[in-house]
Amino acid sequence: MSHAPQIRIPATYMRGGTSKGVFFRLQDLPLAARQPGAVRDALLLRAIGSPDPYGKQIDGMGGATSSTSKTVIVSRSERPGHDVDYLFGQVAIDRPFVDWSGNCGNLSAAVGPFAIASGLVDPARIPLNGVATIRIWQANIGKTIVAHVPITNGAVQETGDFELDGVTFPAAEIQLEFLDPAADEDGDGGAMFPTGNVQDELEVPGIGTFRATLINAGIPTIFLDAAALGYTGAELQEAINGDAQALARFETIRAHGALRMGLIDRLEAAATRQHTPKIAFVAPAAAYTSSSGKHIEAGDIDLLVRALSMGKLHHAMMGTAAVAIGTAAAIPGTLVNQAAGGGPRQSVRFGHPSGTLRVGAEAHQQEGHWTVTKAIMSRSARVLMDGRIHIPG
Template sequence: MAYQAQIKIPATYMRGGTSKGVFFRLQDLPAAAQQPGAARDALLLRVIGSPDPYGKQIDGMGGATSSTSKAVILSKSERPEHDVDYLFGQVSIDKPFVDWSGNCGNLSAAVGSFAIASGLVDAERVPHNGVATVRIWQANIGKTIVAHVPITDGAVQETGGFELDGVTFPAAEVQLEFLDPAAEEEGGGGAMFPTGNLIDDLEVPGLGVLRATMINAGIPTIFVNADAIGYQGTELQEMINGDPKALAMFESIRAHGAVRMGLIKHVDEAATRQHTPKVAFVARPASYAASSGKQVAAGDIDLLVRALSMGKLHHAMMGTAAVAIGTAAAIPGTLVNLAAGGGEREAVRFGHPSGTLRVGAQAVQANGEWSVTKAIMSRSARVLMEGWVRVPGDAF
């Protein structure tokens, strides 16, 4: 039996925020994968090493967590006032599908850097020294992100002293602005609060009725109170990810919330839409030891947040969920806002499993409807490896 040789595809392996992913220029993909569809999905699955029944992604670039099973495709934008189009794929670890339903806020921090280094940003828009403003069209959700990328001697500066909890080493700071971040999800009507309420009673079999804030901002997210589901808000990954009953409970909350948000029509559809919505639980400030051993003092944070991604408690915080947290915190009366002490605010610092993160949001109310003009946070990014990835020629 004859086997096809491997092919090689130009690619860059990057860290963005607390995530890692394989970055491609659209023009460098094989012709069959330059269009959305089965061939593209099959290619990315093989690159990342999925589906893997062992859950390790040993035969691919993935790192066997939701934070490291990601792919990004970039192309020069033809959209007015934008430099680059950014498409994100969340690759399932153990199942044969790629979820295109949302953005990755962490990898957004690497998009500007990659776009500049790859020639996707016009040279006249990049200073020899200073900060380059890269205007990104996030194609998954149809939103604009503005990345402020430091430049030294005409090249992206990746090293620096900016520290980000969840990332071991310091790097250069990249500030991100998520403009008009309320996500326009199919079936959700584009409303920030798809049910029309800041807090809903969400009925979940086995749990009864939970108070929930369901918001479309950054990424569709369902917030519940930690104490309502038996938690403190100080939990680390091992306290939840090793508990099958807990994970099943969170998946049930996610599925029923997705129906209420209009993202799916029946709870059974949630299994094929793992990336969105997210589920998070919040609590008032409390002191705890982060996963690194670092002590987080209650007086240094406004609230506690823990969030799940792809069925597991996240080791830090997804960037898009941070946008949802900042947005919900800015709107008086949401569960997130109440956990942070209530009232009006333009920024919060919250505690997550790896430490703390500050995120800002500017919320306004007009005619009884809330809107957010932008959410702001800082991340960092770094090229880890560049060259080619190789996949068998018959993989897609």
């Protein structure tokens, strides 16, 4: 009996923000996987170790959480004014499914460094020392991200003293600008507020009716009031993820929110769109102890936010959800803005399970409609492994 040898593909395993993923150059993928479709999905699933009924991804590079079951494909961009195209695939853990419906804000921080180190950026664009400004086309959502990557002696600087809650060790700071992060009234992605309201009543049969802010900024997100759900907003992962009934309730609410936002045309379709929309709940600032044991004072933050990703409470905060938080906080009347104390603001610092995070957004109202020119936040990134990934043929 003959056995096919393993396929060996150049790849880099990177941390970006509070996530990890396997990065590929498009040109290094097998020819059949350079195009969207079943072959590409099958390759990425096998690389990560999915689907795994044990939920551990032992036979792949995945880490058995939504934050570590991720893949990225980067290529030189032919789009004017951009250096690279970046495509993100969120790999399901226990099902044969890759979700291409949204971006990963955390791994966005690693795209610039990966592109520079992989020879995808014109060397003339990289200073000997200083900061390289890399313009990234986020292909999933059709938006521009500008990454400011520190450079030392002509190479990406990865070490530094920037601390990011949710990441154990300090590293070099990378500032990200998410340009025009919200869909506009005439854009293909629909309005920033799909219902036309900064706050809605979301009716969920069998569960209840909830005040909700449904926003499309960074990533489509459903914001709810923590108290209405019976929470304080200071919960850590075990309080939610160990409660099967709570997770099922969140998923039902998420499905109805997705339908209300026009992201799906029937409730059942939410199961095939796990990555988007996100669902989160907010509360006014209060003291709590983070998952690392760090005490967060109420005066250190503007509000509390907890968000779910791929059906589980996130250990920190998704980068794209942070963009949604910053955008919603800047717009009076949203649940996020109200939890932060109301009124106009250009930045917000929120508490999440691992600590705190600051995000800024520039919001303007024109002819009754809100627009956001950009959202800004800092992350860090680091290469964990560089070489070749082996995938059974």
